[in-house]
Amino acid sequence: MIRSYFTTALRSITKNKGFSFLNVTGLALGISCALLILLWVQDELSIDQFHANGKQLFQVYERNHYDGKVDGGYLTQGLLAQELKKNIPEVEYASGMEYVAPPGTSSTFEAGDHINKATGFFVGEDFLHMFSYPLLQGSKETALSAPNSIAISRKMAQNFFGGVENALGKTIRFENKEDLQVTAVFENLPVHSSQQFDFLRSWVDFVHQNPWVNHWGNTSPATFVQLRADADPRQVEAKLTGFLYNYMDRDESFHTELALQRYTEKYLHSTFRNGYIDGGRIEYVRLFSWVAAFILLIACINFMNLATARSVKRAKEVGLRKTIGASRSSLIRQFYLEAFLLAACALVIGLVLTWSFLPVFNQFTGKTLSLPLLTAKFWWYVSVLLTAVGLVAGSYPALFLSSMKPIHILRNHFQLGSVITLRKGLVVFQFTLSILLILGMAVIYRQLDYIQTSHIGYDRHNLVYIPIAGDLTKNYQAFKLQAESRPEILSVSKMRNSPTLIAHHTNSINWRGKDPNQMVSFADAVVGYDFVETMQLQMKEGRDFSRDFGADSAAYLLNETAAARMGFQSAVGQTVDWGNRPGTIIGVIRDFHFDSFHQAIEPLIVRLDEHWSWGTILVRTKAGSTREAIATLERLCKTLNPKFPFTYQFSDLEFSNLYKSEEVVGKLSYCFALLAIIISCLGLFGLAAFTAEQRTKEIGIRKVLGASVAGIVSLLSGDFIKLVLWAIVIACPIAWWAMDNWLTDFAYRISVEWWMFAGAG
Helix, strand or coil, rough: HHHHHHHHHHHHHHHHHHHHHHHHHHHHHHHHHHHHHHHHHHHHCCCCCCCCCCCCCCEEEEEEEECEEEEEEECCCCCCCHHHHCCCCCEEEEEEECCCCCCCEEEEECCCEHHHHHHHHEECHHHHHHHCCCEECCCCCCCCCCEEEEEEEEHHHHHCCHHHCCCCCCCCEEEEEEEEEEEEEEECCCCCCCCCEEEEEHHHHHHCHHHHHCCCCCCEEEEEEEECCCCCHHHHHHHCCCCHHCCCCCCEEEEEEEEEEEEEHHHCCCCEEEECCCCCHHHHHCCCHHHHHHHHHHHHHHHHHHHCCCCCHHHHHHHHHHCCCHHHHHHHHHHHHHHHHHHHHHHHCCCCCCCCHHHHHHHHHCCCCCCCCCCHHHHHHHHHHHHHHHHHHHHHHCCCCCHCCCCHHHCCCCCCCCHHHHHHHHHHHHHHHHHHHHHHHHHHHHHHHHHHCEEEECCCCEEEEECCHHHHHHHHHHHHHHHCCCEEEEEEEEECCECCCCCCCHHHHHHHHCCCCCCCCCHHHHECCCHHHHCCCCEEEECCCCCCCCHHHEEEEHHHHHHHHHHHCCCCCCEEEECCCEEEEEEECCCCCCCCCCCCCCEEEECCCCCCCCEEEEEEEECCCCHHHHHHHHHHHHHCCCCCCCEEEEEEHHHCCCHHHCCCCCCCCCCCHHHHHHHHHHHHHHHHHEEEEECHHHHHHHCCCCCCCCHHHHHHHHHHHHHHHHHHHHHHHHHHHHHHHHHHCCCCCCCCCCCHHHHHH
């Protein structure tokens, strides 16, 4: 019996080669897309899930109420971890975490003849107890407990000491100013860790080097806690809410609450709205999960559409088989077997396509995905996928055709109205999904183009960042003088952090007329001379810092938002107190973006400190002379800072890094929307071809009577155009709602315009 089913199924498939080809091609593309997205989604969901204590690991975050709004963020107080462990019994371990070098930069190490750069963090001594980073050498209890101790990765041990076994107890030079002792070696971090670092330094050193940590009003580090296995996180969070006010006075104008987020959830849920965690990368995981389902459904609908189109021919087959005694159940098994054979062929081709597309897909997403062909879990997913495709794609012929009465079929008394209605409904549904994908791609592309082409307040092209490290701290003036003497370099300045990462904030700004009960948060920057010129900022009023004015060391620049927030019609000449530093406003800079377009421009205050010891050197190069400028900068750095490798970053590249997730989504949306169109058109082509075949005699008669080719094409395509128009009508309001909702994450955004809908249609 089974053999008969297979023989009949294969005969039907080979007899209708065009039908089979279109079905297999559409299903293969759909399955390949679904598999690629499934691999990406599974990888995203696996980030940080390897920690043995994941259920007890939490990150502390702050919720700040001030100036009529509520903000949330992960920056906390430097002493918080030790006080939480000391005063809350449910906290088993606690650790602070802070960058050793500013984000986006690295630190220079030297051991013997080896000099190299690495990235790392200051962490507490409990850190290695909390997170599952296996130690290859050393002890968790002592690895980070002493001053001047450092734990390094296997990679660092091999680079500097030739191997893991040679590193323990050795001395390594940090930034050519400190000698650190290697107290532990840990395994290289897995790719599924959201934290990526090469070394860990003792928290004791961080506190010693940063005395501001001892003031509870200052924030910067992250704080992690591990609760006891029997602890209730909700009860612990209730204790945390007002915890800070055990150490600082309450201020009605600025109220801070502490809260907990499970660490294993942070990677996917890291966006704050009104002080609460709401969204993040999880939105893209959900989005592409729906995209995978849509594309697979579109491919299955192709199968069903072509099956309904062929229903007349298959109906006669059903009638004859029922007449000679075939039962409905045997027909259902027959039709489902055909669907599963086609789905199995499509699955094999889909796996080959997935394997072929993976290198390009990995380039798009920045991942290292591979087909886990040797894992049972993968084949379980594939089996579920095959079953779902077979059941959905074969449902119409199996359930509908098998129910027909033989006498009605053989006398041609069966009604095709329901068949045609179903087919039209499926076409409309299919193209509705396709148009949704096209519109989503168009809006994402337009928003990314808007970000990349908008003037952000300064010229990010021909602007180079060089981290201040080693001897560049004391040789900055010589570097600036020699660099500016070269024709390929227009100007040089310096800045704490970088123009796209002004992470420091202060609420200790006071001015004449300020409401004493009001607390306003300002982004604050420390810069060198020629900052405005180098950045090519625009002055609204006043001037930049200048050596011609000795009092500029006690002067300030504001941006437009800060001047407006202070209520100044003309800010120049007004006096501002920054903590214990009174000064005069000498200029107002036109607003520029120093964060992503997700965030509204904040009030900014800028002060001068030509001797600031760390941060970024800003170099404005002559257009068209980038290669010569980089060669000059490298030569100067090797001369003035010989112990440190020359590193640099282009401003436009750093700006683009703010939108990595959106760029990935944009590229994937474009590819998947294109594939959805191809799959839909394959099905539409099959329907059109079948319709033309069914109406061959009619076409011949019309041509004999004088009908033109254009008239025949118009006749055949008219019905399909109507269906596409219905799909546009249905898809447009859904797409508008979905994309307008996505755009709400951007403070600066495009409008969803009518021509996008027209173009998609």
